[in-house]
Amino acid sequence: MNLLAVAAEPGAVSGSLSSYLIVSAILFLLGLATILTRRNVLYVLMGTExxxxxxxxxxxxxxxFGGYELDGQMMALVVVMLAAAEAAVALAIVLRIFHDFGSIDMTRTDSLRD
Amino acid sequence: MIDFMFMLFAGITVLGALVMAFHESIVHSAFALVAALFGVAGLYWTLGADFLGGLQLLLYVGGVTVLLLFAVMLTTRDTMRLSLFRYVLMAPVVGIAGFFVLRAYNGVEAAIAATGHVPGDPQPTTQAIGEMFLAPDGYLLPFQTVAVLLLLVLIGAVTVARRGQETTP
Structure with a gap:
């Protein structure tokens, strides 16, 4: 089934795999757009999330929908845990960047040492 | 019923993500991200992943976004204006990415439809997940690795955030 056809026909969107894939595609593209358009490091983190x-x-x-027992959920659980870890480290780094550069503009952080 | 819940949570997710991506104020964006992540938790529930939905609420909605809000309020001093130029520049990139994403999803969807699996009623997953995490032929190794990683992250985050403050009295 073509996803674009599903998106154009509201009656077909009803808890099927395609409907979840469309939501996921929208999330991905909005995250990508956030990362590409903002200069604030925190926005980039939010887009990554x-x-x-x-x-x-x-x-x-x-x-x-594929009947893979729980394997996908286990993967998702590990990803959620890693995302929490990533956020903690990234925000510590953001605080350091702010301390050193006085700003969290990505285009102005161009060195790793004083 | 599940359709209504799907529409509700999908709407919350997409609206939250839209506001997050395009709002001018970063505090508003952070709160919109809370809504989007909550919507994703709801979508997990409609998919029968009850434990994962709960974890999403606890870790993302409760943890990551609070960290984010702290960082926003500690660091944002000046507002960085959105530049129209960047939007014009990124629109084709996002469009091309969207094309390839939809193409890839179509392929995967066809492969999944070919398995002919019909999802039954959702079952409680918490006990099964616990058993899989502790089974040596299951996910014991990732589980232990994540445990060690979390310890390293705790120490690392504290070290990174503190260094340099010793030099200033």
Missing amino acids: LILNAANLNFVAFTR
């Missing part, structure tokens, strides 16, 4: 969630949604949807 959106993209991770899009991937996770795919894992869970494939598990449910």
